[in-house]
Amino acid sequence: MAWDYAPAPESRDIVSIQREYGLFIDGQFQPAADGAKFATVNPATEEPLAVVADAGITDVDRAVRAARAALDRVWRRMPGRERAKYLYRIARILQERAREFAVLESLDNGKPIRESRDVDVPLAAAHFFYHAGWADKLEYAGFGQAPRPIGVAGQIIPWNFPLLMAAWKLAPALAAGNTCVLKPAATTPLSALLLAEVCRQADLPSGVVNVITGEGDTGAKLVTHPDIDKIAFTGSTEVGKEIRRAVAGTPKRLTLELGGKAANVVFADAPLDQAVEGIVNGIFFNQGHVCCAGSRLLVQESAADLVVDRLKRRIDTLRLGDPLDKNTDIGAINSAQQLDKIRTLSAAGEADGGVRWSPQCRLPERGYWFPPTVFTGVSQSHRIAREEIFGPVLSVLTFRTPEEAITKANNTPYGLSAGVWTEKGSRILWMAQRLRSGVVWANTYNRFDPASPFGGYRESGFGREGGRHGLEAYLDV
């Protein structure tokens, strides 16, 4: 008998979204100097959620000045054990207001509440807790006896994990004694603005954290502002390169966390049911809007038919729809532009000769949606095997020997992450030594912990976030 889940929507009532939001500068919400604004919409319904201020050059300048003043007046002088108290406070408030953050994030971003509630928000709190612990122990971190902060950090984040990326950037910067100007992505500004309110609730001295909303040109103005000491950017490789050019020849420090095209390598001896779960989590978590998504499945030829078969059966059970429904596995695509990009690359996948498959699933009429999709018959030259799609689209390739798996896995300009599935520990180590990526997961995928450094190399960027290594990016060492 076929039966379905009853709807289990999370209530929106926990969050009160204002009609308009200002820029958070020097502890106050204020409109843009020229009054410019833009709207943010719910990607699942296309309904406008709020209007936010669009920061221009005057606002960027005000925010940087506020951060500089707070740095000199209070933050860099404050003993680490005092700074830690603020970080602990922010972490605890995030936990107390977790449901509110989860609902707001799902509304503004389109991700399933199951993920915002169980991943984004708890991990964001964990980053503040973890870095609070470092704030009074920096001299033991291995960077000299009295490591100093770099100064004012300009931080630009993307739309795929809006709150979590804000936490990844702010927590280590603040622990190390820097002050910050954060620019969230234009399509997902609301959780960063709520986090600004949390900073106020935690009595964080004004100017230590500033949040300026705006589009790419706001980010560019922050990058080129002469009084910024460090830029931390997460986003596309293309913009990362632009930023690197803009910063070249200046004393500004730079860390870049960019795109990826990760190989998820499954050997025939792997526990296949577990591997199938890992493949699904690797590519369909957060609609595939993940820089380290396992978007290239490399499966050993002798097991390929079996794995693809089981994978399709598993995908058939995924539930796509209302992000606020607790049963939903796949939410909305974050924006019309991103949906366009996914459609274009999927069409290229077919044109190049890949065989496209999606389960039977009804897409909601309004909003931005794309079904989970698997391409078989993909070869390394196909665009879908080379370019970052940043959507729920998996390309399946095969290999025969471990050497071939390594050659294919490394055949990409990126180097962010990879996965290996096998029952042999020695093979895991052999593979991990040869895979050219910053993170290698073994018999799991998409695992994150604030104590574990994350980052890539080559076109995936440089610098690490998390762990002791992540602190280095915010210390003058």
Ligand code: NDP
């Ligand atoms: P972007 O790189 O354009 O956006 C990332 C952040 O940078 C946003 O806050 C953006 O602002 C800002 N920004 C844009 N242009 C500039 C600039 N010239 N100077 C400074 N800051 C800038 O990514 P997109 O949102 O356009 O996504 C495009 C593609 O990038 C995706 O399809 C995906 O492939 C990849 N991507 C990778 C991410 C990752 O985590 N590695 C994250 C996001 C995207 P705004 O959004 O307001 O324009």
